[in-house]
Amino acid sequence: MKNFTPSESLLKELVNLRHDIHSHPELAFAVDRTSSSLADRLEAAGLDITRNIGKTGFVATLRNGNSTRSVGLRADMDALPINESNEFAHRSTKPEQFHGCGHDGHSIMLLGAALQLAEFADFDGTVHFIFQPDEENGTGADAMIDDGLFTRFAMDEVYGLHNLPGLPVGHFAIQSGPFCSFEDNFEITIQGRGGHSSMPDKGIDPIPIAASIVLNLQTIVSRTIAPAKHAVVSITNIQTDGARNVIASNVTLSGDCRGFDNQTSETIKAHMEQIVSHTCTAQGADFTFNYSTSFVPVVNHQKQTEVCVKAVTNLPDATIDSSYGRVSFSEDFAKMLNQKPGAYILMGNGDVGEHHSRPLHNPFYDFNDQAIAYGVAYWCSLVMSAL
Numbered sequence: 001m002k003n004f005t006p007s008e009s010l011l012k013e014l015v016n017l018r019h020d021i022h023s024h025p026e027l028a029f030a031v032d033r034t035s036s037s038l039a040d041r042l043e044a045a046g047l048d049i050t051r052n053i054g055k056t057g058f059v060a061t062l063r064n065g066n067s068t069r070s071v072g073l074r075a076d077m078d079a080l081p082i083n084e085s086n087e088f089a090h091r092s093t094k095p096e097q098f099h100g101c102g103h104d105g106h107s108i109m110l111l112g113a114a115l116q117l118a119e120f121a122d123f124d125g126t127v128h129f130i131f132q133p134d135e136e137n138g139t140g141a142d143a144m145i146d147d148g149l150f151t152r153f154a155m156d157e158v159y160g161l162h163n164l165p166g167l168p169v170g171h172f173a174i175q176s177g178p179f180c181s182f183e184d185n186f187e188i189t190i191q192g193r194g195g196h197s198s199m200p201d202k203g204i205d206p207i208p209i210a211a212s213i214v215l216n217l218q219t220i221v222s223r224t225i226a227p228a229k230h231a232v233v234s235i236t237n238i239q240t241d242g243a244r245n246v247i248a249s250n251v252t253l254s255g256d257c258r259g260f261d262n263q264t265s266e267t268i269k270a271h272m273e274q275i276v277s278h279t280c281t282a283q284g285a286d287f288t289f290n291y292s293t294s295f296v297p298v299v300n301h302q303k304q305t306e307v308c309v310k311a312v313t314n315l316p317d318a319t320i321d322s323s324y325g326r327v328s329f330s331e332d333f334a335k336m337l338n339q340k341p342g343a344y345i346l347m348g349n350g351d352v353g354e355h356h357s358r359p360l361h362n363p364f365y366d367f368n369d370q371a372i373a374y375g376v377a378y379w380c381s382l383v384m385s386a387l
Helices: 008-023 032-044 103-120 140-146 206-217 220-224 262-283 302-313 369-386
Strands: 048-053 057-064 070-076 125-132 157-164 171-173 177-180 182-191 232-240 250-259 286-295 298-300 319-321 342-348
Touching: 008 032, 008 103, 008 369, 032 048, 032 057, 032 103, 032 125, 057 103, 057 140, 070 103, 070 369, 103 125, 103 157, 103 369, 125 140, 157 302, 157 369, 182 206, 182 262, 206 232, 206 250, 206 262, 220 232, 220 262, 250 262, 262 286, 298 302, 298 342, 302 319, 302 342, 302 369, 342 369
Parallel strands: 070 125, 070 157, 157 342, 171 319
Antiparallel strands: 048 057, 057 125, 171 342, 177 298, 182 250, 182 286, 232 250
């Protein structure tokens, strides 16, 4: 198989482009600059570009040979709404906008693969390079699908990738079946009766009610759902309308839940509402309870997982763990896997120094430029394995 490692000149271009995107992060669907710069570069290389799929997403298409088979390769483009703490030259120029999850690297690796394949194409079929907005909020994949991603562009299979700090550069990880968790969100408002802090007996204090609910929610996993199900219930925010000498009238608890199957989601929701209802009723308080799903689980298909494994094993310096186990973060690429067979893989962002100690969504995180060549070569190898 041909070595698809980028040339020194192409790799330099990709690093510079990655730094430029990192310096100019964009959020959600407002990725106009990022989308345009990537699409323009691929259009100049001769690919067919279809813009404005899912608002600011686009698809770049490359055809070769006579086969009717086709695959989709997807990268995300959006940043996070947090401040970057790094001080290097390519740090973010925008307050509260930061590529703290490596989507700048994901986009650049897919761009590099498209450029490589356009120059050295010897596959037989069609490749659709999917550049997606708004992964972080979990709505970008749906937007592209609703805009005809799989009806306007024939795809037999679809593949995704994400970097992972702590995993060595050049190492990949995957497993078939459930791989990334769902994310459910909840908001619980406890409505008591506030008053003067010196006379708590005159009202209904929602704070101890909230405290009891917080503790009891932690019993859902282990007492209702077996620990082996890998579920998590996290209360991430508590807000009140109280003050130094004012007992609050309202307390709002919010957070999220993780797991890997619909039954777990339904069980968490039912028991959470039961705990809230019983606790508030016992103390004479009212409540509102809202529960919703932001991300469904990523479930890799067996055949396509094997294609990913083959793609890595065909690379001269890469290794793969094909039974890595489940990971607890969520990914809206799951929506694409609900439409087409495919698989999602993790690739190493580094296991030494800052790339080991700075996890995803950390204000000091940065995508590792040393991983770009491996990502480009992997995507190219995947195309050769699939087509």
